Amino acid sequence: MKKDSKKPSLKSDFYKKRKIGLYLGKSYVWLILALLYVPILMIVVYSFSDGAGFANFRFSTANFTELFTSDSDSVQRMKTALLNTVVIGLVSSLFATVLGTLGAVGLNGMSKKPRNVLLNLSNVPIFNADIITALALMFFFLFIKVDRSVFTVLIGHIAMTCPYVMLSVLPRLKQMNMSVYEAALDLGATPFSALIKIIVPEVFPGMVSGFALAFTLSIDDFIITQFNRSSTFETLSTYIYSQAAGKAGLSGALKPLSALIFLTVLAGLVIYNIQKNKKAKAAKR
Amino acid sequence: MKKFKMKRSYLALPYAVWLTIFFFVPMLFILFYAFMTKEAPQEFTFKHITAVFSSTYVQGFLRSIFYGFLVTLICLILGYPVAYVLSQKRFKLGGIVVVLFILPMWINFLIRTLALKSLFYSLGIALGKGTAIAGMVYDFLPFMILPIYTTLLKIDKNLIEASEDLGAPPFTVILKTVLPLSVPGIISGCLMVFMPSMSTYAISDTLSGGNFPLIGTLIRLNYNNNWGLSSAIAIIMLIFIFISMLISYKFNDKEELKGGGLW
Numbered sequence: 320m321k322k323d324s325k326k327p328s329l330k331s332d333f334y335k336k337r338k339i340g341l342y343l344g345k346s347y348v349w350l351i352l353a354l355l356y357v358p359i360l361m362i363v364v365y366s367f368s369d370g371a372g373f374a375n376f377r378f379s380t381a382n383f384t385e386l387f388t389s390d391s392d393s394v395q396r397m398k399t400a401l402l403n404t405v406v407i408g409l410v411s412s413l414f415a416t417v418l419g420t421l422g423a424v425g426l427n428g429m430s431k432k433p434r435n436v437l438l439n440l441s442n443v444p445i446f447n448a449d450i451i452t453a454l455a456l457m458f459f460f461l462f463i464k465v466d467r468s469v470f471t472v473l474i475g476h477i478a479m480t481c482p483y484v485m486l487s488v489l490p491r492l493k494q495m496n497m498s499v500y501e502a503a504l505d506l507g508a509t510p511f512s513a514l515i516k517i518i519v520p521e522v523f524p525g526m527v528s529g530f531a532l533a534f535t536l537s538i539d540d541f542i543i544t545q546f547n548r549s550s551t552f553e554t555l556s557t558y559i560y561s562q563a564a565g566k567a568g569l570s571g572a573l574k575p576l577s578a579l580i581f582l583t584v585l586a587g588l589v590i591y592n593i594q595k596n597k598k599a600k601a602a603k604r
Numbered sequence: 605m606k607k608f609k610m611k612r613s614y615l616a617l618p619y620a621v622w623l624t625i626f627f628f629v630p631m632l633f634i635l636f637y638a639f640m641t642k643e644a645p646q647e648f649t650f651k652h653i654t655a656v657f658s659s660t661y662v663q664g665f666l667r668s669i670f671y672g673f674l675v676t677l678i679c680l681i682l683g684y685p686v687a688y689v690l691s692q693k694r695f696k697l698g699g700i701v702v703v704l705f706i707l708p709m710w711i712n713f714l715i716r717t718l719a720l721k722s723l724f725y726s727l728g729i730a731l732g733k734g735t736a737i738a739g740m741v742y743d744f745l746p747f748m749i750l751p752i753y754t755t756l757l758k759i760d761k762n763l764i765e766a767s768e769d770l771g772a773p774p775f776t777v778i779l780k781t782v783l784p785l786s787v788p789g790i791i792s793g794c795l796m797v798f799m800p801s802m803s804t805y806a807i808s809d810t811l812s813g814g815n816f817p818l819i820g821t822l823i824r825l826n827y828n829n830n831w832g833l834s835s836a837i838a839i840i841m842l843i844f845i846f847i848s849m850l851i852s853y854k855f856n857d858k859e860e861l862k863g864g865g866l867w
Contacts, residue, residue, distance in 0.1 A: 333774075340774060344689035351686050352704055355745065358719035359711065365722075418619045425616025433613070437620060444627050446849045448803040450820050451838045454827060455630035458835075462633060478626040481619060500612075514615070539713055541806050542820075546827070559714040563810045569718045577715045584710045588703055 359581055366574040386572040393562075394572050400558035401576070404538050407469070407554060411476035412484075412533035418477065419484025419533075420526050424518055426485070427492040441482040452479060453546035460547065468549045475543040480536050484529030491525035492518075634842075638835035652836035661822060661837065668819040669844075671733075672802035675740045676748075679797045680790065682741070683748035687789075688782070690749075691756035702753060705746050713743050717807050724811075736812035740801045747800075748793040755789025756782070791855040795848050803841065 369379035385394060426437050444452060456475050460467055495518070503513040519526070541556035548557065562573065569577055638653065640646045655661070686705070690698045708716060720742055724735050759782065767781045768774075805820030817825075819841055826834040 337774060341689075341692065341694055344685065344692070345695060348686050348689045348695075348701060351682060351745075352701065355705070355708060355742070358716065358723045358742075359708065361723055362715075362719045418622055421615045422619025423616075425613050425619065428612030429616070437616065440623070440628075442849065444623065446799075446845055446852070447631075448799055448841060448845060450803045450805075450823055451631075451634065451841060451845075452627065454823060454834060454838055455634045456626065457827070458633035458637060458831065459626075459630035474626050478622060481622065485619065510612070535710060539709075541714060555712055556714050559712065559718065560806055560810075563714065563718055563721075569715070569722055573715075573718075577711070577719065580715065581711055584707060588707055588710075592700070592703060 359577075362569060362574055363578040363581060366578040382572060382575045386575045389572065396553065397555075397558055397572060397576065400553040400555050403469070403553060404555040407472060407476060407544075408534045408537040411473050411537050412480060412530050414473075414477045415481040415484050415533045416526055416530045419481040419529055420488050420519075420522065422481065422485040423488035423492055423522070423525075424514065427489065427497075441485055444479060444482050445486075449479070449540070449542045453543040456543065457546040466549065467547050469552050471547045472544050472552065472554075475547045476537045476540065479540070479543055480533035483532050483536065484526070487529035487532060488522050488525040491522040495521045634835045634838050636835075637831045638839045640832070642832055649832075652832035653839070655833055656836045656840055664817055664819060664822045665840065667817070668802045671737060671740075671818065672798050675737060675744065675801040676794050676798045678737070678741050679745050679748040680794060683745055683793065684752060684790070687749045687752035687756055688778070690753050702750075705749055709746050714806060714810075716743060717810050721811060731811060731813035733812060733816055736808045736816045739807050739811035740804065743807055744797045744801060747796040751793040751796065752786060752789040755786045759785045788855045792852060795852055799845065799848060802844070 365376065366382050367378055367380065368376045369381045385391075422437075422441075426434055429437070453475070456471070456478070457467070460471050465471060500513055500517045503517050504510065508516070538554075539556070540554075541560060544554050545557050545560070548554075553561075559573065562570065639648055639650070641649050641651070656665075689695055690702050690705075692698060695701075717739055720739055721731075721735075724731065729735060763785070764777060764781055767777050772780065802818065803820045805818060805824050808816050808818050809821060819837060823834045823837050826837070
């Protein structure tokens with residue numbers, strides 16, 4: 320620490336104490352992090368074991384073989400559920416990004432009063448408990464006599480996530496200079512092409528983070544899917560929940576699948592952060 | 605010349621319509637079923653609301669509120685120091701470590717819950733209240749750490765230096781300068797933990813062996829057969845949500861509410 324040497328010795332005791340504090344703090348952070356990761360890492364390790372429970376580890380790749388080659392009913396169901404989760408996640412976040420971005424652009428162009436009304440209304444679905452949103456939507460679909468299916472799940476996910484996209488695009492719009500957009504219109508651009516060519520490039524980072532947020536919320540959702548799906552349509556959440564009762568946690572092929580999900584997320588984050596650091600370094604130069 | 609002038613505000617129409625049809629209109633159904641009898645001549649009734657005030661449901665509510673507070677408090681006590689250390693410039697790895705705290709949020713929460721269940725099982729810990737609370741703390745802790753962390757990062761470092769220069773010992777600096785300045789983060793962290801821990805049933809049912817009915821469980825038990833009762837429970841819950849929204853508005857800039865700044 321450079322600071323230490325510059326300070327008068329009178330204060331050295333203060334800095335010594337601060338250093339000890341930092342060490343204590345760091346150890347605490349690592350401890351909590353370890354607690355957070357123990358269950359997940361156990362699953363990764365024990366996906367390579369065919370012994371029952373954590374007490375008897377017996378190395379085997381049987382779980383992975385089951386995951387990749389078994390055509391048993393439950394493994395097939397699991398794979399379909401995984402595919403459904405990803406497809407629902409991508410499609411709903413795409414829709415939510417389009418709706419949310421349009422919403423933000425429109426809201427940004429409103430006068431103060433309607434803008435505040437729409438902004439406050441957008442916060443309601445965010446604050447509402449998922450279980451109430453899910454229940455309300457279920458009543459609605461039952462009332463208008465629409466059979467619950469993949470589409471009702473999609474509709475629910477879009478409604479749940481589009482306010483988040485709207486709120487992550489809005490700050491970008493506030494920073495941008497709208498006279499460029501007005502100028503484009505004056506020069507004869509149609510509103511649509513002005514939107515695509517002027518506004519979208521400007522707010523794109525907000526759209527990306529909104530999309531990522533919507534995708535995260537969608538693949539993590541359990542209750543909205545559970546209340547609004549048909550009995551044959553499953554996502555990973557509802558599949559795992561149906562497998563959870565009465566068992567000693569994750570069983571069979573779910574272990575290697577969870578391990579693979581963890582490693583994918585980890586790899587994704589590492590790559591993302593390396594890219595970000597590269598960009599930051601390039602920007603510094 | 606054009607009859608129809610396209611205004612920019614019209615672009616919000618699809619968004620507003622979608623939210624109205626698929627969120628606000630459905631919410632009216634909750635209101636409707638909570639105050640209407642199910643039988644053919646549907647009439648206005650308070651019987652569902654009064655049913656919520658029968659002992660089973662009142663107990664469920666009180667239990668949910670109590671354990672919701674408990675989970676929130678544990679998360680705050682465990683999470684605040686983590687957020688504080690992570691936000692320190694002197695902790696050079698802080699920026700990387702915070703990503704490690706976000707990572708579990710990208711793994712399905714039921715996978716995390718069942719992983720924890722496996723761990724309890726192999727350690728020979730019997731499922732019950734304690735394990736359910738531990739599970740909620742485990743699942744929701746990142747939601748507490750992140751908002752506090754972002755608020756702490758934004759604190760003007762000059763204020764901290766000033767209180768140090770004026771001779772405040774480190775602990776006093778934290779207590780009298782850092783803590784009050786981070787109240788908005790604490791509030792949004794607490795709301796983000798309290799609301800889901802009150803309304804979850806997947807986590808509490810899975811990790812308690814089914815003996816720990818919270819509000820979410822009560823809604824789930826009634827949503828197929830007794831729409832009136834589950835709607836009435838939802839209405840009472842909405843009152844809590846409304847209060848938490850007001851609290852959050854008081855402490856935050858309007859457009860920086862939940863979500864946004866997190867990812």
